[in-house]
Amino acid sequence: MKFSELAQFFEKLEKTTSRLEMSQLLYELFSKADKEEIDKVVYLTMGELVPSFRGLEFGMSEKLAMEALSKASGTKLSVIQKLYKELGDVGKVALEVIKREGKGLSVSKVYEELFSIARARGTLDKVMLLINLLKALSGVEAKFVVRIIVGNLRLGVGEATIIEALALLLGNRDYKQVVERAYNLCSDLGLVAETLAQKGLEGLEEFKIQPGYPIRMALAERVADAEELIRRLGRCAIEVKYDGFRLQVHKKNNEVYIYSRNLEPMTEMFPEIKQAVAKIDAEELIVEGEALAVNEETGEFYPFQITMQRKRKYQIYEYSKEYPLKLFCFDLLYLDGEDYTIKPFIDRRKRLEGLITLKNTLELSELRIVQSAKEVEEFFEDAILRGLEGIMGKRLDAPYTAGSRNFNWVKLKRGYKGQLMDTIDVVIVGYFYGKGARAKLGIGTLLTAVYDPSSDTFKTISKVGSGFSEEEWIRLKEILDEIKLDHRHARVDSLITPDVWVEPKYVITVSADEITRSPLHTAGKTGDEPGYALRFPRAVGFVRSDKRPEDANTVEEILRMYQLQRKIKVE
Numbered sequence: 390m391k392f393s394e395l396a397q398f399f400e401k402l403e404k405t406t407s408r409l410e411m412s413q414l415l416y417e418l419f420s421k422a423d424k425e426e427i428d429k430v431v432y433l434t435m436g437e438l439v440p441s442f443r444g445l446e447f448g449m450s451e452k453l454a455m456e457a458l459s460k461a462s463g464t465k466l467s468v469i470q471k472l473y474k475e476l477g478d479v480g481k482v483a484l485e486v487i488k489r490e491g492k493g494l495s496v497s498k499v500y501e502e503l504f505s506i507a508r509a510r511g512t513l514d515k516v517m518l519l520i521n522l523l524k525a526l527s528g529v530e531a532k533f534v535v536r537i538i539v540g541n542l543r544l545g546v547g548e549a550t551i552i553e554a555l556a557l558l559l560g561n562r563d564y565k566q567v568v569e570r571a572y573n574l575c576s577d578l579g580l581v582a583e584t585l586a587q588k589g590l591e592g593l594e595e596f597k598i599q600p601g602y603p604i605r606m607a608l609a610e611r612v613a614d615a616e617e618l619i620r621r622l623g624r625c626a627i628e629v630k631y632d633g634f635r636l637q638v639h640k641k642n643n644e645v646y647i648y649s650r651n652l653e654p655m656t657e658m659f660p661e662i663k664q665a666v667a668k669i670d671a672e673e674l675i676v677e678g679e680a681l682a683v684n685e686e687t688g689e690f691y692p693f694q695i696t697m698q699r700k701r702k703y704q705i706y707e708y709s710k711e712y713p714l715k716l717f718c719f720d721l722l723y724l725d726g727e728d729y730t731i732k733p734f735i736d737r738r739k740r741l742e743g744l745i746t747l748k749n750t751l752e753l754s755e756l757r758i759v760q761s762a763k764e765v766e767e768f769f770e771d772a773i774l775r776g777l778e779g780i781m782g783k784r785l786d787a788p789y790t791a792g793s794r795n796f797n798w799v800k801l802k803r804g805y806k807g808q809l810m811d812t813i814d815v816v817i818v819g820y821f822y823g824k825g826a827r828a829k830l831g832i833g834t835l836l837t838a839v840y841d842p843s844s845d846t847f848k849t850i851s852k853v854g855s856g857f858s859e860e861e862w863i864r865l866k867e868i869l870d871e872i873k874l875d876h877r878h879a880r881v882d883s884l885i886t887p888d889v890w891v892e893p894k895y896v897i898t899v900s901a902d903e904i905t906r907s908p909l910h911t912a913g914k915t916g917d918e919p920g921y922a923l924r925f926p927r928a929v930g931f932v933r934s935d936k937r938p939e940d941a942n943t944v945e946e947i948l949r950m951y952q953l954q955r956k957i958k959v960e
């Protein structure tokens with residue numbers, strides 16, 4: 390396939406405001422791609438070269454891209470900079486200054502060149518390579534190439550939409566589950582597309598876990614109290630809910646790979662865990678656990694902030710000496726060629742107990758098998774007294790359901806009076822200029838949404854106008870303006886029109902007093918029934934770098950929280 394054809398599809402995808410049209414367009418695009426390059430088409434559509442868990446980045450700023458554009462098009466840098474100020478997007482600048490025809494490069498060729506740019510060590514090399522590439526491209530092609538390079542493709546095509554398009558490739562939307570299963574086991578949509586194109590339905594159905602490819606993590610539902618926990622799970626396991634980093638650790642041929650909750654590569658951040666897992670008596674293995682810093686002297690856990698600091702530290706090794714982490718292992722997903730995700734939890738745990746024998750960097754999560762609400766209550770009270778945020782409940786006979794949130798795992802958290810028992814993660818979909826003092830900042834309120842996986846859309850739930858400092862508002866405006874759109878994004882469902890629409894990209898955490906019904910918001914709205922909204926929402930912290938938009942809370946979770954809140958009120 391020619392790259393110009395891919396760019397034409399990108400143009401159409403960028404303009405569409407309907408998600409169904411988006412999946413239809415993607416289906417057409419994937420049908421046209423050759424078997425050998427469909428993986429590349431998928432990655433490029435997501436603005437990547439490889440899945441994000443491989444951690445390959447371009448390392449090129451807008452500034453460098455502009456320099457390359459200036460040289461490749463023979464336009465003065467000052468003219469380019471002025472255009473960038475006006476248009477706010479290097480892609481549009483490229484379209485403006487590159488007027489010639491392209492040389493008709495193929496997708497594979499452009500991909501290869503992009504790969505060399507990402508791989509090049511020095512800035513100078515990167516710029517040179519980009520200049521050469523741009524010289525062979527038309528304006529429209531260059532628009533998307535530079536956007537990919539600066540990490541801002543702006544198509545906003547989500548995984549779920551790609552999965553749907555791949556299902557259409559198999560015949561119809563009913564095949565979504567097969568595609569999703571394979572995706573949940575490897576987190577690599579390019580690989581899934583390639584398998585589909587080369588081996589068809591059968592290849593996907595036989596898709597297997599491979600250490601080195603992260604499994605999409607299983608998540609927990611909420612319960613209101615100990616009674617509900619027992620009612621839902623019966624005789625079950627309960628564990629302490631540790632407040633640290635969730636990690637999935639892979640071992641393969643003496644190499645160890647560590648992935649975060651949102652599947653980013655984290656191996657280098659946890660040298661002590663890497664070392665400890667390398668010593669486990671297994672050739673190939675995938676375990677999950679929660680990592681946190683423990684005070685060696687008192688045995689107490691350090692607050693989450695101390696554990697988190699490691700993310701920002703450069704001297705990780707020294708830091709790992711000062712605040713060594715422990716990994717509290719709670720699940721085993723794969724062991725020496727055997728898929729453990731399909732086995733019952735209790736069997737996985739037993740095998741895990743056989744593997745984690747030394748109480749050192751790796752420990753087993755604290756677990757108890759219970760059958761009454763009273764036992765749950767006691768364990769919960771004890772956990773709270775120890776300063777923990779709650780407990781987890783796990784069904785004994787349940788498999789590990791990759792990539793899904795259901796009642797196989799539940800969480801019971803401590804609630805606070807007059808406040809929702811949990812914070813909510815929402816996605817910013819637009820903003821308002823603001824009134825009064827805020828007007829001078831040009832931003833005063835955010836329009837936020839929660840995720841609806843069934844339609845792969847973001848449905849609005851609240852305006853958020855408090856919780857940020859003035860500096861944070863300024864920074865927010867800067868980062869939101871980089872992703873602003875001329876129209877509502879195709880995956881956003883809203884009855885409210887903000888002053889500025891943005892691509893659903895950034896997640897923030899908010900706390901609120903309660904969830905109320907509201908006709909203004911689309912989260913949970915059905916027919917004439919009103920949707921749900923947050924009462925007195927305020928932001929907690931800044932943008933969550935560890936969550937993707939699809940990791941925000943879902944509409945269904947909001948409904949659950951609404952029901953739980955009513956239940957607690959009645960009691």
Ligand code: ATP
Binds near residue numbers: 634635650800
């Ligand atoms: P939260 O903000 O409440 O942690 P979340 O959306 O990040 O929610 P949930 O699925 O709701 O994730 O809660 C499960 C999380 O709790 C896991 O992702 C994991 O990080 C953490 N956790 C802590 N202790 C355990 C444990 N013993 N078993 C499983 N998960 C645990």
